[in-house]
Amino acid sequence: MTRGTVNAPRQSETPEEARTTSGAKATVRLEHVTKVFDDASAVDDLNLDVMEGEFFSLLGPSGCGKTTTLRMIAGLEDPSSGRIMLGGRDVTYMAPYHRDVNTVFQSYALFPHLDVYENIAFGLRRKKVDKAEVRRRVGRILEIVDLPDFERRRVNQLSGGQQQRIALARALVNEPTLLLLDEPMSALDAKLRHQMQIELKSIQSRVGITFLYVTHDQEEAMTMSDRLVVMRHGKIEGIGTPRDVYDNPTTEFVAKFLGASNLLAGVVAGRHDDVTTVTLDDGASLSVPTSRLPAGVTSTTVKVGVRPEKISIASSEKTSTPSRNTLRGRVRVSTFTGVGNQYLVEMPSGADITVYAQNIGEELAPRSGDEVLLSWPVEHTFAVRPTADLVEAEESEL
Amino acid sequence: MDQPLPPDHPGSVKGQRRFAAFRQGLAPYLLSLPAGLWLLLLFIVPLLIMLSITLKTCNPASGACVMTWSWGEFPRVVSLYHAQFVTSLIFAGAATVIDLVISFPIAYWIAFYGGRKKNFFLIMLLVPFFVSFIIRTLVWEFILSDNGIVLHFLKHNHLVPAGFHVLGTGFAVIAGLAYNYLPFTALPIYVALERIDRQVVNAAYDLYANRRVTFMRVIMPLAVPGIFAAFLLTFIPAFGDYVNQEILGGTSNTMIGTVIQNLFLIDSDYAGGASLSVVLLAISLLGIWLYARLLGSRTIEEYL
Numbered sequence: 001m002t003r004g005t006v007n008a009p010r011q012s013e014t015p016e017e018a019r020t021t022s023g024a025k026a027t028v029r030l031e032h033v034t035k036v037f038d039d040a041s042a043v044d045d046l047n048l049d050v051m052e053g054e055f056f057s058l059l060g061p062s063g064c065g066k067t068t069t070l071r072m073i074a075g076l077e078d079p080s081s082g083r084i085m086l087g088g089r090d091v092t093y094m095a096p097y098h099r100d101v102n103t104v105f106q107s108y109a110l111f112p113h114l115d116v117y118e119n120i121a122f123g124l125r126r127k128k129v130d131k132a133e134v135r136r137r138v139g140r141i142l143e144i145v146d147l148p149d150f151e152r153r154r155v156n157q158l159s160g161g162q163q164q165r166i167a168l169a170r171a172l173v174n175e176p177t178l179l180l181l182d183e184p185m186s187a188l189d190a191k192l193r194h195q196m197q198i199e200l201k202s203i204q205s206r207v208g209i210t211f212l213y214v215t216h217d218q219e220e221a222m223t224m225s226d227r228l229v230v231m232r233h234g235k236i237e238g239i240g241t242p243r244d245v246y247d248n249p250t251t252e253f254v255a256k257f258l259g260a261s262n263l264l265a266g267v268v269a270g271r272h273d274d275v276t277t278v279t280l281d282d283g284a285s286l287s288v289p290t291s292r293l294p295a296g297v298t299s300t301t302v303k304v305g306v307r308p309e310k311i312s313i314a315s316s317e318k319t320s321t322p323s324r325n326t327l328r329g330r331v332r333v334s335t336f337t338g339v340g341n342q343y344l345v346e347m348p349s350g351a352d353i354t355v356y357a358q359n360i361g362e363e364l365a366p367r368s369g370d371e372v373l374l375s376w377p378v379e380h381t382f383a384v385r386p387t388a389d390l391v392e393a394e395e396s397e398l
Numbered sequence: 399m400d401q402p403l404p405p406d407h408p409g410s411v412k413g414q415r416r417f418a419a420f421r422q423g424l425a426p427y428l429l430s431l432p433a434g435l436w437l438l439l440l441f442i443v444p445l446l447i448m449l450s451i452t453l454k455t456c457n458p459a460s461g462a463c464v465m466t467w468s469w470g471e472f473p474r475v476v477s478l479y480h481a482q483f484v485t486s487l488i489f490a491g492a493a494t495v496i497d498l499v500i501s502f503p504i505a506y507w508i509a510f511y512g513g514r515k516k517n518f519f520l521i522m523l524l525v526p527f528f529v530s531f532i533i534r535t536l537v538w539e540f541i542l543s544d545n546g547i548v549l550h551f552l553k554h555n556h557l558v559p560a561g562f563h564v565l566g567t568g569f570a571v572i573a574g575l576a577y578n579y580l581p582f583t584a585l586p587i588y589v590a591l592e593r594i595d596r597q598v599v600n601a602a603y604d605l606y607a608n609r610r611v612t613f614m615r616v617i618m619p620l621a622v623p624g625i626f627a628a629f630l631l632t633f634i635p636a637f638g639d640y641v642n643q644e645i646l647g648g649t650s651n652t653m654i655g656t657v658i659q660n661l662f663l664i665d666s667d668y669a670g671g672a673s674l675s676v677v678l679l680a681i682s683l684l685g686i687w688l689y690a691r692l693l694g695s696r697t698i699e700e701y702l
Contacts, residue, residue, distance in 0.1 A: 074600075074604060075603070075604075076600050076603065076604070095603070095608070096600075096603040096604055097603050097604075097605075097606045097607055097608050098606075101604070102604055102605065103600075103601070103604045105597045105600070105601060106597075107595065107597050109595060109597035109598045109600065109601040110598075110601075111598060111601070111602075111616060112598070112620065113616075113619045113620055122602070122605045122607070122615075123605035123606050126605060126606035126607050126611065127606055170601075170605070171604075171605075174605070174606075
């Protein structure tokens, strides 16, 4: 599991900082983009900047509006309102074939009547690139996607992974300002998907084109992206670097969507400059860095979160240290997973807390029934706005 | 069970197993038996009879035929009726071209813009063809007759001369053929267009192809198997059709189907009729063979 390797957070890098430090300008800018289908808005007043050369992901469950957003940028769907800027030009209602954008479709959408070479050359031929240049560029891109000598193959003779590379080559060969990828891995098996993720990332850094990647797979988005947004109901729920969004989620939805989280309901008891105290329902009290409280919280009801891998588990005789949050409980389930142990620890309130402990061979692992002390550094604690309308169906999807 | 059954007895375990294996091996043949018999009795046997008649010599008076292994009927009928072959070719060809031109936009529109009402539009296209072939053709006769609604209106408004008529001309036959075979053209084209992945069309737009180029470079090539299937399904039956010519074409413009019918039913020239039928069959098979060569036999299964 990748999240086992996550270290202590760096000073959180806000999107604004990322923007100024990279010094790049926006490849895509969405301004108040809204798309309404039959009275239901698929995309709701979306504002977004994707920077030049960035690997940017739109992440969210199905129906969150991520694919609609992508299709509007490609020009395959007209926004109901708002403005789409591409490289500084307003392209909101421009036909797709006039946009300097190419797409890797979910089903690859290769032309079944053309061979690999003609598939890749399709865009170049439309742009009236001369024959020798087409030849050169198709040859080069086939090297990049590691399928040389495939030029005269028919596309229906290719495996899923090969088709995906050809789809990628067909888009990249045009050297667009922006490459859109619509869940390109969804048809691949897990092993191939993992390999392609690494390959895609390396191709992106080689060609330097801005990638806008749509996926519902949080691990995939975190592995590859420079920045990502988490979308829900057509709105942005969280934005930032994967580490930023993972370590410092702003809403309950984001916390749950990006990996496992322990979320405990509580009430803000005391707010100080650097640390805020939250009293949990069962009376225990936790400290949260004030900077990691969600901005604009009006109510005093919050959910305090901590990632399972941040928690240390120790026998209950240990005493707590002041710089750490502590909770006492009893181990309900202990599972050995090889790389570590996973525990479900029951709180006095009856709630379970999940803990991942790495198998570093130090201590004897607690067994089920043991009374334990859970502790973690205060700076690894976050608080989120409770997402009131998190329906059960959505919960099961998370 | 008191007494063990002999091993080969159907009731014993071993016997049951053997019987099951036997049944399993036989199942496909048993299941295809009705269709096989149907094909054998109503297709293969008549075909063989027809082929054998071509080599017989018949007495026109009595209709009795004797096998003489004479191949002379083929050159005789071809030289005698080549004009009717040409007429059939022109009429069926014209009707097929008209059908392709009419069907393609209809099929295209239903496939791409029919939305949720696709099936409704398809049924609207097919409903007239639920009526019997003969009745439809007779209604055409009624519509195109000298005092029918169309000509009456045109003559009344002095758009055509008073002596103008359509019935009994080649035009009426072509119109009848085109009308009667329209679904055979529209459906394969619709199927071909319908199964084009919309993402593939989007991919063409995405790769700088405008609507015209997308149509020419992506949609048309992918529709070609359907168009060719439509061509065969329309042209072959229209080529051998005699009903339209009989009802709408009057005494002139005889098509090959009418000749065959007359040879069998009026002239009792069975050998001649059978030979002409075989020539017609050969031409049809040539078309299907060409289709398979150009577009692959796999698409035949899909469209024909």
